[in-house]
Amino acid sequence: MTTILITGGHSGIGLAAARTLAAQNIDIVLAGRSLERMRQVADELRAAHGVTVTTLTLDTSSLASVRTGAARFRTAIEAGEIDSLDAILCNAGGRFDGEVSYSPDGYETTFATNCLGHFLFVELLLPSLAERGRVVYTASGTHDPDSTDGKAVGAAVEPDAIALANDGKCGGKALSAGKRYSTSKLCTVMYAYELDRRLRRADSSVASIAFDPGSVPETGFLRGMPKPIQWFSNTSVMKWTSKRIGIITSDVEFSGASLAAIAADPDYADHSGKYFQANDGTLSAVRSARISYDEQRAAKLWDDSKQLVHLTAEEEAPQLR
Secondary structure, eight states: OOEEEEETTTSHHHHHHHHHHHHTTOEEEEEESOHHHHHHHHHHHHHHHOOOEEEEEOOTTOHHHHHHHHHHHHHHHHTTSSOOEEEEEEOOOOOOOSSOOBOTTSSBHHHIIIIIHHHHHHHHHGGGEEEEEEEEEEOOGGGOTTSHHHHHHOOOOOOOHHHHHTTTOTTOOOOOHHHHHHHHHHHHHHHHHHHHHHHHHTTOOOEEEEEEOOBOGGGSTTTTSOHHHHHHHTSHHHHHHHHHHTOOBOOHHHHHHHHHHHHHOGGGTTOTTOEEEEETTEEEEOOOOGGGGOHHHHHHHHHHHHHHTTOOTTTSOGGGO
């Protein structure tokens, strides 16, 4: 592989993955909101490994930012500034605690950031992806409402894109922050599976894979929570308790290395449509939530998302038409 693009590759699991890939002499494109932080990481990777690192300003909560970022990336490819794109890692995202808020496009922030931005980004960049390239979606075990992870955060609700984008509007009661997050991750898994189905129908060699990094408190996932909770989540007592009650746990380095492996290791090239999970030092293919395999729901989620991002016929990836 020559070049891999990572959204959110300047912190947490994405940063750990970027370091692993750079050590394998793979060029990196860092896409994210903080140009300053991305430049610091880019300098580190260039100095340590001599690879080419490109930064791309991208805010997945803003459809305008996604379109601008994708256009700039395509221009760089055409100008020969970036070698062929081998993988897109849809890794950026977050949990947004507190009162419900909305993106610049008027959509609920969690769904806009974790789902719609990446959905549009993949559509726009898929034509630039190399043959046998990969799209990897960072999901979460919280997507499964029947799992301990899902119950602890807030069981995911129906993966209805229109309802999720408009959550809390018109006087309706908004979902809790936990439910907004877990449902966005359910949608993420379903995007991965639906993309796989559409690619297979188009006889494409591109792979689409979902990845659960496990519960990794060090990533800043709980940064919106009170400081005492953030502190306690990183203690050995909390990690021991999490394992005892059945929560899937991991650490930044292992989950980052796992994400890098799924993106670049030849062993994962033929695992499109699968869900991989990092769990206490082990990476393996496991079953995701029962509802995530519902093809009718997934097709509706995809088509409704196309409507929400205002995808035009010209923008839609040829492989997916």
